[in-house]
Amino acid sequence: MLIPHPLLGPRDAQEFTYLGDAALLNRPDGMAADAQAAFNDYVYLRDNPAGVHRELWFHEQGDRSWVVVTRNTVTHEILGAELARDVALAAKAGAA
Amino acid sequence: MKFSGLRVFTEALRGHKGWKPLWRDPDPQPAYDYVIVGGGGHGLATAYYLATTFRKAKVAVLEKGWLGSGNIGRNTTIIRSNYLLPDNEPFYEFSMKLWEGLEQEFNFNAMVSQRGIVNLIHTDAQRDAYRRRGNAMLLAGADAELLDREQVRVMIPFLNFDNARFPIKGGLLQRRAGTARHDGVAWGYARGADMVGVDLIQNCEVTGFRIENGRVKGLETTRGHIGAGKVGVAVAGSTGRVMAGAGMRLPIESHVLQAFVSEGLKPTIPGVITFGAGHFYVSQSDKGGLVFGGDIDGYNSYAQRGNLPVVEDVAEGGMALMPMIGRARLLRIWGGIMDMSMDGSPIIDRTPVDGLYLNAGWCYGGFKATPASGYAFAHLLATDTPHDTARAYRLDRFQRGYVIDEKGVGAQPNLH
Amino acid sequence: MSDLKPLTALGDASARTVTHGVLTLKENNALALVSLALRRDSPEPTPFGLGLPGPGLWASSGSIAALWTGPGQWLLEAPGRAESDFAAEAAAACPGCSVTEQTDGFAAFEVRSAAGEEPILALMAKLVNLDSARFGPGTATRTGLEHMSVFVIRRAADRLAVIGMRSAAGTLWHALETTAARLAEPRA
Structure with missing residues (x-):
């Protein structure tokens, strides 16, 4: 698989390590009343879809960026990639 | 049809014309007492032990493709019981003992x-x-x-x-470890289950669950609605896909x-x-x-x-x-x-939906567990209590902090 | 007083060099390295008059060069100054930035071709999964080479530099030399 790195262009997926569902960017509030249940969901439960999946890859043998890759888990087709930093900042701006 | 040396000998003399298919190919009935989703090793073993050991009841196995078309036909056939943790080792040793008596048990060469x-x-x-x-x-x-x-x-x-x-x-x-013929295991369990009246229904994909007041009533399938008293899901890699139909997110x-x-x-x-x-x-x-x-x-x-x-x-x-x-x-x-x-160990447990049971999370080690997994899942389905060796395989163990992490790598499934 | 003698990353008294066919490999033990990272909202400096290169690029000016290593991060190169305190100079030249000495963490190897760019491209094709059409002179990146993480710099059409972990210098040299030697063998 080639991952279309937003800054460096197409790169061999072997240069990356895999973390999992991009929902892991949305860490729950540890001080909230329902924090225990929210953290159980966050740490242990997954949507695990067959089809389009947004997921976190780390460009370890590269520029050490976290990248949010959109990929089809049935065909392995890669549909796009964004810097996780941009995704997180946009989410923060949207929430503010 | 019982296999024996004499039978092989007489069939050889008769030009092998007396052999029959190992199991029927029935159409689904409107309702069953127990429906097992997944006609792989674990599903077939569950149906076999349920029907032979635990209950006289109407049992069906639903398989979206052909029997044994998933991981039971794709593994590397290794059987062993060399685990470390006390929640795992007795279960896998129970499985090893079942392997040792398996061929006599179901009269099939595995x-x-x-x-x-x-x-x-x-x-x-x-x-x-x-x-x-x-x-x-x-x-x-x-x-x-x-x-x-x-x-x-x-x-x-x-x-x-x-x-x-x-x-x-x-x-x-471990000298008692070894290998087994993976397809033979599926066929042996399928034949054994069929012989005691289990309906093995192929080309029947589950598309949804009928759940009323928090209790499962039946299944929607590509071959119509099938009513069920209890449903056991044993679909390995498709677990997320199938259980999403019951509205569940899983630690898988x-x-x-x-x-x-x-x-x-x-x-x-x-x-x-x-x-x-x-x-x-x-x-x-x-x-x-x-x-x-x-x-x-x-x-x-x-x-x-x-x-x-x-x-x-x-x-x-x-x-x-x-x-x-x-x-x-x-x-x-x-x-x-x-x-x-999420911890590299399996789940054999009830779910929040009454009458819906889950057998999943086998990671890449499900084949060796086939007999014990089927036995323990059948035990749970029949008695609503976990088998002695599978007490720790609870669905809510993550929330309670009782993970069974052989490798100690945490909630990172691709590292187990 | 102990009679201490400095050794190179490969354990020799002086930089190792070897030629196979048209490719010459040379250990660059005199290269000073410093990492440079911007702090949040800090402006981009121009150390020693060098405009810092963008993603995937390498730039040189006078006796200093730099390659982009990540967003807001660069590796500064100062040839011939491994035994001076280049980090202190770089820190002074990049006010408000994080500057860290890296010289002794890495081993640098320079590859030079005596026959234009073809031998360099052939060597790259054997060792790194980079698109040579997009890796012309003035580009640089980190990538994997035989499971090791390395920086690769295309200093010129006929020159390639590979900078890897100093603790794996021998393994990296072995990979480079073996490949260069095989490329030099006559084709059957």
Whole structure:
């Protein structure tokens, strides 16, 4: 698989390590009343879809960026990639 | 139809015209007492033990493809009970004992061959860890022997003992471990279940659950609605997909694991050899093919095929361990979808929906568990209490903090 | 007083060099390295008059060069100054930035072709999974080379630099030399 790195262009997926569902960017509030249940969901439960999946890859043998890759888990087709930093900042701006 | 030597002899005289299909191909009835979703090893074993051991009831197995078309037909056939943790080892040893009596039990040749497994040791720390594991196995009634370097050399002299990075310093041997014919296991359980009246319904994909007031009433399938008293789901890599139909998010990710087989060779490898440090393991099938594999690819996948980097990684591991494997030509590569759980251990439990039960999270180790998984799941379905050896395999153990993490890597399924 | 003698990353008294066919490999033991990272909202400096290169690029000016290593991060190169305190100079030249000495963490190897760019491209094709069409002179990146993480710099059409972990210098040299030697073998 080639991952279309937003800054460096197409790169061999072997240069990356895999973390999992991009929902892991949305860490729950540890001080909230329902924090225990929210953290159980966050740490242990997954949507695990067959089809389009947004997921976190780390460009370890590269520029050490976290990248949010959109990929089809049935065909392995890669549909796009964004810097996780941009995704997180946009989410923060949207929430503010 | 019972198999026996006499029967084989008389059929030979009659031109083999008396053999019949091993099971019927029935249409689904409107309703069953128990419906098992998934006609793989675990689903068929569950139906078999449910119908033969626990209950006289109407039982059906629903399979979206053909029986045994998933991981029971895609694994590398290894059976063993060499786990460390007290929540795992008694269960896998129970499975090992069921393997030992399996062929007599269901009157079918599953080619169970206790040719032994050696886990190789490369460092003092690894020897300590394997000594501890061996002791844990002995405590659970299994067998284990710690081998030194020369004992390993006598048993498997063709390995590269002086690899610069991973010199072989010894091994942990379980003599009762070995291999079994994976398809034969599925066929044996299917035939046994069919003979006691279980309906094995193929080409019948579950598309949804009918749930009323928090209780499962039946299943929507591609062959119409099927009513059910209790539903047991045992669909391995498809667990997320099927259980989403019941509105459940699970502590499971689906990953692809590749396996490899070479051309048939003369007898070379006496048992199963695992090279954990180099992500490689190998055995030899009765047909002579070297059957080997390594790690999962590492990313979520439902594709039943992997990518070339892991092929290269496995080949490198093979070359590092036994350089002569470089002369063997590869015949086939394939992939299967693993239900990787958050702690690397399985789940056999009720779900929040009454009457809906889950058997999942087998990671890449489900084959060896087939008999015990089926037995324990049937026990749970029939009695609503977990089997003694499967008490720890609870769905809510993550929330309660009772994870069973053999490798100690945490909630990172692609590392288990 | 002990009679201490400095050794190179390969364990020799002086930089190792070897030629196979048209490719010459040379250990660059005199290269000073410093990492440079911007702090949040800090402006981009121009150390020693060098405009810092963008993603995937390498730039040189006078006796200093730099390659982009990540967003807001660069590796500064100062040839011939491994035994001076280049980090202190760089810190002074990049006020408000994080500057870290890296010289002794890495080993650098320079590859030079005596026959234009073809031999360099052939070597890259054997060792790294980079698109040579997009890796012309003035580009640089981190990538994997025989499971090791390395920086690769295309200093010129006929020159390639590989900078890897110092603890793996021998392994890296072995990979480079073996490949160069095989490329130099006559084709059957």
